[in-house]
Amino acid sequence: MPVTVGIDIGGTGTKLGLVTDEGDIISRVEFNTWDFPKFNEYVGELARSINSLLKSGNQGEPVGIGICAPMGNYFKGTIDKGYNLPWQGVLPLRDQLQGALGIPTIISNDANAAALGEKVFGVAKDLNDFVMITLGTGLGSGFISNGKLVLGFEGFAGELGHVNGKKPSGRLCNCGKKGCLETYVSATGIKRTIFSLLADSHEGSYFRTVSFDDLSTKEITEAAEEGDKIALEAFEYTGEIFGGKLAEVAILFNPEAIILAGGLSKAGHFIIDPTKRHMEDNLMDAYKGKIRFLSSQLGSEGAAILGAASLVRTLNAELI
């Protein structure tokens, strides 16, 4: 049975899995990314982990290795100054790992891998034009147009999190700019909105008893379920900014569906309803009432590994 190796490189852990053609993860392993502050040793550990996975699964040579990483660059096969990673500079991970193991290797960033993962293994198997959006600490996005990943000239396309969400000024973003969409629309963004609303009003709220660092997206959803006005207003405000921007995305890409994943997407109708309403309000007739909102069904545990594994399909399918 042909398998691929999916690797999810994150700021805390590195997760590896063996993935079948049907999208089942038959074995997996993980280790702490920061245990290997020297990049060469990290690549060595990756190679060892892959070999031990293949041995444990009684597998022969896999079809390929797919890697998703912050700032992973598909064209160059590098990680370009990835956020929260121990190593500096531009790291030629693809060539090093491919050199060490002799197995075809592909790299991309998390969001592009997530989009391809939905196309190959997830809810987007039958869709050729869609946008995948992950609402976590930031806002990650990947665009599929005409069945293919939109990469752009240097592989930096599809960064919806950093288009402007609020003119003329706006919240400071990690990227150094102000007003980026993810400073409003993400798990962190809605927390910032909650605290801004607390500052601007006298409204009593559960959130007056919680610190910024302690507040979770789950608590915001729970407070909304109990009718907390600040929570409800925060969802409305987030949906207004998100929906307005998705209308622009719809006009530029004419997608059939928008797929949501990540912590804030678990708020379900609290986030989807205002977002959809504001998106529709900003659309011309030709676009109205046509775009579906879907939720990723890959599961938060396996989605990244499956997304990474799906990159291997670009070796011989027309996905890029």
Place this chain on the structure above:
Amino acid sequence: MPVTVGIDIGGTGTKLGLVTDEGDIISRVEFNTWDFPKFNEYVGELARSINSLLKSGNQGEPVGIGICAPMGNYFKGTIDKGYNLPWQGVLPLRDQLQGALGIPTIISNDANAAALGEKVFGVAKDLNDFVMITLGTGLGSGFISNGKLVLGFEGFAGELGHVNGKKPSGRLCNCGKKGCLETYVSATGIKRTIFSLLADSHEGSYFRTVSFDDLSTKEITEAAEEGDKIALEAFEYTGEIFGGKLAEVAILFNPEAIILAGGLSKAGHFIIDPTKRHMEDNLMDAYKGKIRFLSSQLGSEGAAILGAASLVRTLNAELI
């Protein structure tokens, strides 16, 4: 020598030309679109004009017919309620003309055809990721990503003119929405800006002697050349809104170049300099200093016919 027929259907005239593989227009003809208020008779006139073009050029069967029209839909082969055209409803132009002449026929909207025209015949022959923007009465745009036209699910992708240019409110657009980019960034948009600046200031200006209907883009450029402060401020304001939005386009599509055409693009450095500066100011480091601004070299007379003719290449090349 293989030729294609390029047809540009506009609100005043319909222009047809025979185009060689090198992009030379070897013969052409035009007639008044409004002379044929009945659609069937219009199609009949198109067929007659094509036959007479082929006869006059001593041509045999052409490879195909490409048509650009307002709201031309590539997938359906129809014109969907095109602006300024005499006919109502959804018109199956492709099938009717193909039925009448037995020649493969392709339809698209003006902006997509213009983008493909630059790829096939113009300044974008070697580019695979670029945006074509026509700054005329409105703002038309076509996106090429990974060498292919971005069409979207139903063929409505790439309408940059109708993304929001000014939040929270903005100028009323022909499409019924408020604040669309083309209400600021187009030949009409900069006229509106001139009149808004005249209203807001006491600044003396050439424009105080001209009516809205009489004012041309050429006069705005000439006034800027003579140091008219209102003209210079209008270009700066237009560039701020255009550049801010192009930064978002750059983050979503990562293009190598932006190609400008249309009346307002003739203002040259007056429009390009502030646009480029504001675009760069809104970009993250990975995108800065990389995007070229190019001007269409196809000539305003022939560009639409060449764009239409280039659509025929989609019959057997991987352009869509």
